[in-house]
Amino acid sequence: MSDPATGAFVAHRNLLFTVAYEMLGSAADAEDVLQETWLRWIEVDRAAVRDERAYLVRITTRLSLNRLRTMKRRKEAYVGPWLPEPLLTTPDVAEDVELAESVSMALMLVLETLAPTERAVFVLREVFDVGYDEIAEAVGKTPAAVRQIAHRARKHVDARRPREAVSARETRAVLESFQRALEGQDLQGLLDLLAPDVVLMSDGGGVRQAALRPVSGADKVSRFIVGGIGKAEVALSGVPVLVNGNPALAMYVNGSFDGIMAARVEGGRISGLYFVRNPEKLTRVAAETPLTLR
Template sequence: MIEAFVAHRNLLFTVAYEMLGSAADAEDVLQETWLRWAEVDPADVRDERAYLVRITTRLSLNRLRTMKRRKEAYVGPWLPEPLLTAPDVAEDVELAESVSMALMLVLETLAPTERAVFVLREVFDVGYDEIAEAVGKTPAAVRQIAHRARRHVDARRPREVVSARETRAVLESFQRALEGQDLQGLLDLLAPDVVLMSDGGGVKQAALRPVTGAAKVGRFIVGGIARAEVDLTGAPMTVNGNPALALHVDGAFDGVMAVRVEGGRIAGLYYVRNPEKLTRVVAETPLTLR
């Protein structure tokens, strides 16, 4: 039983993380999954992977419902917890897209059961019958939920898949403009309808609402650095399978900036400053779809 759990641990973490957007909560779910798994009679298990995914899904659903209340009381925008990921995650286009900050934010707009069904079906290719067992619905109901969730996500997800190379090139230009407090340089890189979301969790200073529009975002960034009178620098990193920046203020690590690029410009900026959400950017977190 121990061997089966260890063999599928990275998969189970990935399932829980994609459902919850929180590594800390995903780890808690994994601990609960192990406790449930340890009590299972091996004679009752035909498919260890499916059984473990089912336990993880049920526990994640329960936690999603309690997290909803937590998020409603959260100070300012809530962003997914960033994960430092290995190069192999970035090389798996399907996996990198599924855990990207942009898509994870779209998943936040789904109801708990819709999110579970979408993640299991669209990301992990789990069969409808298995999903039905995991979420406590009939296969017919799961098909309807999957269709509704897919339509919802497709309407809101990034319109194009951008290569890591292109994102990295845009990020390099963004870093130069940021470090030079070059407003025009930023404006040249930002899409007209760009959205900046910053997550301080009430612990670090951050915009309490999304900032929208190139001019407003550019002034917000440059003005904020000038008012704080700090030296802001960036360093490339790979977060959630995608290029990102680690930002430092006067040499001290301050947070993680992820981006969404469309048409060669930045359409989304996601800045996580909440220290509680920055514990998983020190060591790589292994993720897998299999």
């Protein structure tokens, strides 16, 4: 770390990755953004930089915004539902309630419904508590415009995010029951655990078999799951893991890793199921990814 530029970048790398990931929902794209951030950072006249952290966040935000706009075309051509790339995370991420909520599959999917600038403003303001003036510099807007965008984005997210805070312990307990019902192909057990308006989204990316549209309703979802296992004549099992700071299941078919199942729990029942099977999105579940808000 004898090079000050390298030392500054490394010191803030986990923060920059978290910013890029929350904006993009893709670890691979976030890593590309960090590489570009580094290349721009080493060209900066550091004598003119007052706050290295703020400057690096600004570069990362601008590059993420550019990447987000190009990703829109990629997502439009994607086969079936597009889900965020799951990350195996460290226990300290789960212990940080604010961080765990911000990277949860449920909230990340809500962020997908925002326009690129709205998403950048929301993430910087609501998640990382960045000041309006600083955000304005990062997104190329006036502070007044950023305040309006932040208000609109917050209202949009609040209308769609989970209505109540659910502890990791409660989520884990519900998932344990869900795991038992899955492994036993227990249709009634699943029905008892699923909210009436539950939605299942499965992401195979055209590479692995998955529902091409979201499946809605407890009866349809439970029958889709049990029927799928029965037709395939496979042994399905789950292993509890921490993904995106929240309890989830690593799913195995006949003993081979098959994907990640995350859940949104409300009122003691599962209101959202997110099953990522696309192998290209499962590269970050073998080793823990450090995330931070600071």
